[in-house]
Amino acid sequence: MSRGGAHRAVRSxxxxxxxxxxxxxxxxxxxxxxxxxxxxPTVGVSSAGGASSAVGGSSSVGxxxxxxxxxxxxxxxxxxxxxxxxxxxxxxxRFGGVTSLDGVSLRQHRGxxxxxxxxxxxxxxxxxxxxTGAYRPQRGSVTFWPEPGRPTQLVGRRPHAITRLGVARTxxxxxxxxxxxxLENVQVGTEVRQRYGPVSAVFGLPGAxxxxxxxxxxxxxxxxxxxxxxxxxELAASLPYGEQRRLEIARALGTGPSxxxxxxxxxxxxxxxxxxxxxxxxxxAATGVSVLLIEHDMGLVMSLATSVVVLNFGRVIACxxxxxxxRDPAVIEAYLGVSDADADADxxxxxxxxx
Amino acid sequence: MRTLFxxxxxxxxxxxILLGLLAAVVTGPTGNSDEPLRAAWDSIAxxxxxxxxxxxVALWLVLTLGPQLxxxxxxxxxxxxxxxxxAYGRRGGPVVVNLAxxxxxxxxxxxVSTAAQQSMVNDIxxxxxxxLGLNVVVxxxxxxxxxxIAFFAIGAYxxxxxxxxxxMPWHAPFTLNPFFVFPVAVLLAALAGVVLGAPTLRLRGDYxxxxxxxxxxxxxxxxxxxxxxxxGARGAFGVPHLSIHLLGIDYAWGIDPLPxxxxxxxxxxGVMIAFGRLERSRIGRAWAAIREDEIAAEATGVATLRMKxxxxxxxxxxxxxxxxxxxxxxxFNPQSFSLQASFFVVAVVIFGGMGSRLxxxxxxxxxxxxxxxxxxxxxxxxxxxxxxxxxxVMMIFRPQGLVPSRRRRREIxxxxxxxxxxxxLGAAVPAGPRS
Numbered sequence: 001m002s003r004g005g006a007h008r009a010v011r012s013x014x015x016x017x018x019x020x021x022x023x024x025x026x027x028x029x030x031x032x033x034x035x036x037x038x039x040x041p042t043v044g045v046s047s048a049g050g051a052s053s054a055v056g057g058s059s060s061v062g063x064x065x066x067x068x069x070x071x072x073x074x075x076x077x078x079x080x081x082x083x084x085x086x087x088x089x090x091x092x093x094r095f096g097g098v099t100s101l102d103g104v105s106l107r108q109h110r111g112x113x114x115x116x117x118x119x120x121x122x123x124x125x126x127x128x129x130x131x132t133g134a135y136r137p138q139r140g141s142v143t144f145w146p147e148p149g150r151p152t153q154l155v156g157r158r159p160h161a162i163t164r165l166g167v168a169r170t171x172x173x174x175x176x177x178x179x180x181x182x183l184e185n186v187q188v189g190t191e192v193r194q195r196y197g198p199v200s201a202v203f204g205l206p207g208a209x210x211x212x213x214x215x216x217x218x219x220x221x222x223x224x225x226x227x228x229x230x231x232x233x234e235l236a237a238s239l240p241y242g243e244q245r246r247l248e249i250a251r252a253l254g255t256g257p258s259x260x261x262x263x264x265x266x267x268x269x270x271x272x273x274x275x276x277x278x279x280x281x282x283x284x285a286a287t288g289v290s291v292l293l294i295e296h297d298m299g300l301v302m303s304l305a306t307s308v309v310v311l312n313f314g315r316v317i318a319c320x321x322x323x324x325x326x327r328d329p330a331v332i333e334a335y336l337g338v339s340d341a342d343a344d345a346d347x348x349x350x351x352x353x354x355x
Numbered sequence: 356m357r358t359l360f361x362x363x364x365x366x367x368x369x370x371x372i373l374l375g376l377l378a379a380v381v382t383g384p385t386g387n388s389d390e391p392l393r394a395a396w397d398s399i400a401x402x403x404x405x406x407x408x409x410x411x412v413a414l415w416l417v418l419t420l421g422p423q424l425x426x427x428x429x430x431x432x433x434x435x436x437x438x439x440x441x442a443y444g445r446r447g448g449p450v451v452v453n454l455a456x457x458x459x460x461x462x463x464x465x466x467v468s469t470a471a472q473q474s475m476v477n478d479i480x481x482x483x484x485x486x487l488g489l490n491v492v493v494x495x496x497x498x499x500x501x502x503x504i505a506f507f508a509i510g511a512y513x514x515x516x517x518x519x520x521x522x523m524p525w526h527a528p529f530t531l532n533p534f535f536v537f538p539v540a541v542l543l544a545a546l547a548g549v550v551l552g553a554p555t556l557r558l559r560g561d562y563x564x565x566x567x568x569x570x571x572x573x574x575x576x577x578x579x580x581x582x583x584x585x586x587g588a589r590g591a592f593g594v595p596h597l598s599i600h601l602l603g604i605d606y607a608w609g610i611d612p613l614p615x616x617x618x619x620x621x622x623x624x625g626v627m628i629a630f631g632r633l634e635r636s637r638i639g640r641a642w643a644a645i646r647e648d649e650i651a652a653e654a655t656g657v658a659t660l661r662m663k664x665x666x667x668x669x670x671x672x673x674x675x676x677x678x679x680x681x682x683x684x685x686x687f688n689p690q691s692f693s694l695q696a697s698f699f700v701v702a703v704v705i706f707g708g709m710g711s712r713l714x715x716x717x718x719x720x721x722x723x724x725x726x727x728x729x730x731x732x733x734x735x736x737x738x739x740x741x742x743x744x745x746x747x748v749m750m751i752f753r754p755q756g757l758v759p760s761r762r763r764r765r766e767i768x769x770x771x772x773x774x775x776x777x778x779x780l781g782a783a784v785p786a787g788p789r790s
Binding site for chain 2: 134180211237
């Protein structure tokens with residue numbers, strides 16, 4: 001595959017953010033490339049300089065950034081980011097000759113529920129793996145704001161460090177700790193920032209005991225939140241599928257994320273479970289956690305997402321409000337196949353993402 | 356009765372008879388190279404073969420009729436089993452059981468011969484301690500360390516270096532009481548664990564096993580061949596016994612094994628309590644998470660590399676600690692630190708029950724007890740055949756070990772019901788493709 005400049009049609013997908021609760025009010029055309037600069041005043045001043053320097057001055061990053069049409073003009077003295085929670089720029093990921101991500105850029109605003117959709121093999125999970133440090137992209141940067149005004153470069157950090165910064169995830173095929181109880185699963189999450197060491201643990205020093213109780217308390221609260229309190233002491237592997245999905249979300253929330261990545265949380269769940277799940281995701285977002293969601297179930301995407309990014313063959317082909325994306329001809333052609341009418345039916349059945 | 360002789364069962368009968376013949380040959384007279392087949396023939400000819408064939412048929416009967424007998428056997432055992440189970444389930448039950456076990460451990464050496472006492476210290480006690488340490492690495496964190504005995508050697512040679520001017524050609528310019536060698540040896544062993552672990556713990560399963568195997572062999576060979584430093588194959592003589600001269604306490608351990616035994620008992624019980632607390636802490640949970648799904652653990656924020664290093668260092672320091680005790684108790688040479696010793700500790704851990712503190716101690720008692728029992732009965736070289744047989748049988752009928760840990764038992768149950776697969780290291784690998 002040629003890796004020339006031809007694919008540099010970077011579409012920094014940015015949709016006006018208005019928080020999770022005011023969706024539907026978007027007025028902008030999804031595909032207008034210049035959207036960034038016209039958007040909310042803070043948006044244009046993201047950390048272009050900071051990001052490229054954090055990657056060690058990689059020239060490709062600079063080049064990619066420069067080519068974003070009408071993109072950011074870093075304002076002097078600005079901390080960057082505005083209300084962004086994460087910004088991926090020009091991510092490229094190849095496995096040998098297979099290009100999994102090809103200059104993907106996206107930005108997500110704090111409190112937003114952003115859905116990533118796309119056909120199988122479009123690179124959705126690869127994108128997640130780049131954001132969480134499981135894969136290291138060959139090019140591009142990921143800037144994350146644990147809190148406003150504190151941009152942090154994620155590329156090059158190990159997954160656990162990224163999790164501690166506040167990016168938690170779930171997996172497409174559930175990956176719980178099967179022989180640990182539901183409570184213990186969540187505890188692993190709630191304890192990640194605890195610092196007490198083996199000596200305190202062995203001697204049961206007060207600090208360790210307090211931390212332990214705090215971890216249990218938070219874990220139980222989270223089990224309450226996801227409706228699994230009655231399963232507290234049951235083994236993760238013995239829970240029904242839908243509950244395992246929710247337990248995985250609780251474990252991720254245990255790490256105290258400001259950005260939660262959900263990889264097909266509704267896969268394999270029944271309609272009732274989907275409704276519960278939508279309620280849960282909405283509740284999580286309402287607490288101020290930004291949610292980045294890979295989902296094939298268009299019903300869920302439409303009802304939850306503030307905005308949608310569409311990937312195909314490792315590129316962003318569209319982004320915008322759910323409704324706008326659904327009308328987009330490129331999306332219909334690449335992803336939905338035939339027409340809007342069949343979309344809801346088809347898309348729900350799409351299988352797993354290729355890896 | 357007709358079904359008793361179905362083809363499948365006849366095949367089983369053939370297999371058990373072959374097994375009986377094999378056992379007869381193995382336990383038979385030792386041959387010589389002039390007449391290689393003579394010994395084998397002598398083993399199976401004559402009346403000698405009768406008990407083996409009898410055992411083979413008995414084994415076959417148990418295997419074929421066993422399932423039918425299980426119900427009545429359970430019914431027979433019920434009057435004993437139930438009260439015990441109820442008592443154990445009651446509040447404080449486990450405490451009572453543990454105290455009873457402790458009482459047995461306290462009284463046991465008083466009723467056996469001096470040779471047995473020696474074995475209870477040198478073999479059972481030391482190996483119980485080693486197994487407890489390796490249990491942290493293998494049982495908790497799920498890392499297969501086949502060179503574990505190297506840290507034991509480091510502890511022993513450190514003791515010889517610091518506590519005696521004559522034990523090794525190379526010695527410290529001053530002499531330390533072995534008691535003060537403990538912290539030094541523990542630190543050195545932990546350091547060795549970190550130095551070995553830091554580059555290798557990025558590797559997964561099999562690779563780690565190979566690297567640790569190599570490390571164990573390097574230490575063994577250096578000990579054996581560095582004549583000018585370690586004394587080579589002759590070993591280290593004259594490391595002084597432990598003694599305390601502190602705060603008015605004056606006590607010296609000596610030739611008598613009993614004081615060593617009780618010292619070891621205190622240490623083993625202390626280590627068991629400490630590791631129990633560790634296992635139930637965030638650190639133990641992080642280890643369990645790594646063992647069950649390393650990728651998920653990492654994504655949940657567990658610093659996997661650091662936690663694995665911690666497990667490695669803790670295991671190594673226990674091993675180094677045991678090395679100090681071992682060196683001050685008795686004469687040692689590089690033979691004590693061979694690969695076989697490493698494998699033996701792994702066998703003790705797996706046999707007793709990975710991840711179970713009581714299990715690995717019981718494993719040390721049973722396997723080393725077996726070794727002691729066989730000492731006068733069979734050729735030393737043959738002993739490992741019996742160990743092998745015991746462990747193979749164990750893995751077939753009770754893969755979770757003698758006294759399995761709660762988590763390990765769950766993992767085995769899960770894998771038997773088709774959820775995940777408990778592999779040799781106790782990891783229940785989630786089904787489905789990996790991301």
